[in-house]
Amino acid sequence: MAKNVSLTGNDAVGTALKQINPDVAAVFPITPQTELMHKFAAFVANGEVDTHLITVESEHSAMSATIGAAAAGARSITATSSAGLAYMWEMLYIAASLRLPIVMPLVNRALSGPINIHCDHSDVMGMRDAGWIIIFAENTQEAYDNTVQAFRIAEHKNVLLPIAVCFDGFIISHTQEILQMLDDAEVKKFVGEYQPAYSLLDTDHPVTVGPLALPDYYFECKRQQIEGMKNAMSVIEEIGVEYGKLSGRAYGHFETYKLEDAETVLVGAGSTMGTARMAVDSLRAKGKKVGLLKIRTFRPFPADAIRKALGNAKTIGVLDRAVSFGMEGGPIFSEIRSVLFGKKINLKSYIYGLGGRDIFPHQIEDVFAEMERVTKDGNAGTTENYIGLRE
Amino acid sequence: MVKKLKTWKEIPIGGLITEPGFSINYETGDWKTYKPIHKSNCTHCMICWLYCPDSAIIAKDGKVTGIDYSHCKGCGVCSRQCPLKDKAMVMELDK
Numbered sequence: 001m002a003k004n005v006s007l008t009g010n011d012a013v014g015t016a017l018k019q020i021n022p023d024v025a026a027v028f029p030i031t032p033q034t035e036l037m038h039k040f041a042a043f044v045a046n047g048e049v050d051t052h053l054i055t056v057e058s059e060h061s062a063m064s065a066t067i068g069a070a071a072a073g074a075r076s077i078t079a080t081s082s083a084g085l086a087y088m089w090e091m092l093y094i095a096a097s098l099r100l101p102i103v104m105p106l107v108n109r110a111l112s113g114p115i116n117i118h119c120d121h122s123d124v125m126g127m128r129d130a131g132w133i134i135i136f137a138e139n140t141q142e143a144y145d146n147t148v149q150a151f152r153i154a155e156h157k158n159v160l161l162p163i164a165v166c167f168d169g170f171i172i173s174h175t176q177e178i179l180q181m182l183d184d185a186e187v188k189k190f191v192g193e194y195q196p197a198y199s200l201l202d203t204d205h206p207v208t209v210g211p212l213a214l215p216d217y218y219f220e221c222k223r224q225q226i227e228g229m230k231n232a233m234s235v236i237e238e239i240g241v242e243y244g245k246l247s248g249r250a251y252g253h254f255e256t257y258k259l260e261d262a263e264t265v266l267v268g269a270g271s272t273m274g275t276a277r278m279a280v281d282s283l284r285a286k287g288k289k290v291g292l293l294k295i296r297t298f299r300p301f302p303a304d305a306i307r308k309a310l311g312n313a314k315t316i317g318v319l320d321r322a323v324s325f326g327m328e329g330g331p332i333f334s335e336i337r338s339v340l341f342g343k344k345i346n347l348k349s350y351i352y353g354l355g356g357r358d359i360f361p362h363q364i365e366d367v368f369a370e371m372e373r374v375t376k377d378g379n380a381g382t383t384e385n386y387i388g389l390r391e
Numbered sequence: 392m393v394k395k396l397k398t399w400k401e402i403p404i405g406g407l408i409t410e411p412g413f414s415i416n417y418e419t420g421d422w423k424t425y426k427p428i429h430k431s432n433c434t435h436c437m438i439c440w441l442y443c444p445d446s447a448i449i450a451k452d453g454k455v456t457g458i459d460y461s462h463c464k465g466c467g468v469c470s471r472q473c474p475l476k477d478k479a480m481v482m483e484l485d486k
Binding site: 098100213216 | 397398399402403404405406408409413
């Protein structure tokens with residue numbers, strides 16, 4: 001039986017990992033992820049899991065050791081944040097190109113500089129094209145649920161790609177929330193036994209991992225990765241439905257809120273979408289036709305489904321907690337604009353919350369009011385907008 | 392002869408090589424600028440055979456019998472290591 005518990009995001013994800021009992025975890029501390037692996041290390045020390053925990057000397061080593069373990073056929077995990085992820089940079093591409101189904105909770109935090117430990121999405125947006133599946137959570141419940149599903153997604157034979165399970169630093173990682181947790185046995189059964197496609201330890205079927213591929217074969221290897229990512233699209237949906245049957249909480253690529261008849265819509269990802277939902281409720285009570293689209297899967301990006309879901313909106317604002325310097329609008333904005341190419345919809349980018357700056361419901365209501373004016377007079381104004389910035 | 396290269400659907404996942412001893416199929420012979428010539432003054436000390444990084448020195452019954460030019464990259468280690476004053480392995484431009 002599932003039970004209601006009150007945990008921080010880090011504790012919830014750490015507990016999910018305990019229920020899954022992976023073979024190897026290679027970890028290095030970094031705020032705000034530290035507490036997650038601290039909790040998990042306690043489970044290891046107490047004998048509640050039989051995971052081999054490797055305390056390495058850096059994140060580059062953490063990812064390298066995770067890759068080595070995964071290539072040996074072990075169910076392997078690591079976790080990180082911000083600069084730790086940046087330090088894994090080179091190895092992120094290796095994990096994806098070797099098609100190793102590594103699961104990595106990524107507790108989102110701003111990148112330096114100035115040095116800052118609080119939440120934004122600049123860390124994960126930097127790994128956008130590394131070939132990892134990237135999913136976002138709005139709260140502790142989703143962080144837990146996504147962690148459990150992540151293993152099934154990554155290890156699916158048609159996918160075999162690493163996955164970053166993102167949740168907002170401090171806002172989710174360190175905030176205590178009530179969530180419904182599955183039984184250990186239910187998680188174990190759902191996740192199942194890991195059967196690696198290849199193993200370095202299988203001496204009856206020796207393989208060479210990571211050989212050179214020059215202009216004659218490199219391109220073909222990349223095309224295979226593209227296919228794995230395409231396949232992930234339907235696999236994420238299937239597993240989201242299956243998880244729904246188990247837990248009562250089904251998942252798709254994105255979640256809509258009062259979107260059907262909405263003329264003015266906000267799109268975004270992460271914890272702020274909970275705040276935005278409050279603003280939508282308040283505006284709906286005043287008769288405003290406003291709605292939300294909350295992105296869960298950022299890679300693979302569910303372009304067709306989003307195009308259908310947003311097709312009837314008149315003005316769309318995109319919330320980005322990261323910047324792409326030199327391009328108007330943040331990274332999610334670019335995807336939404338690309339998806340809606342050719343449609344007559346007003347589009348506005350809203351950058352917010354960099355370095356952990358708070359965002360409040362009244363600020364989101366102001367954004368909706370601005371967008372409503374755009375819908376009325378048809379003049380979209382500036383694409384580039386900031387929420388909560390001192391001008 | 393141009394070898395037919397495999398498509399992305401035909402190769403193992405993740406750039407893996409799933410057959411042991413596969414490198415013999417990868418002909419590196421066309422990389423070379425200079426190639427070693429095996430001369431008749433060779434004493435068959437086998438030092439070149441020992442040093443060759445590509446196992447391109449062909450030996451039979453304890454004697455050097457030739458060079459596998461389809462794998463020899465022309466690095467010249469054999470010639471450099473040949474202990475004879477008048478080298479038994481001589482590098483020549485590969486035309």
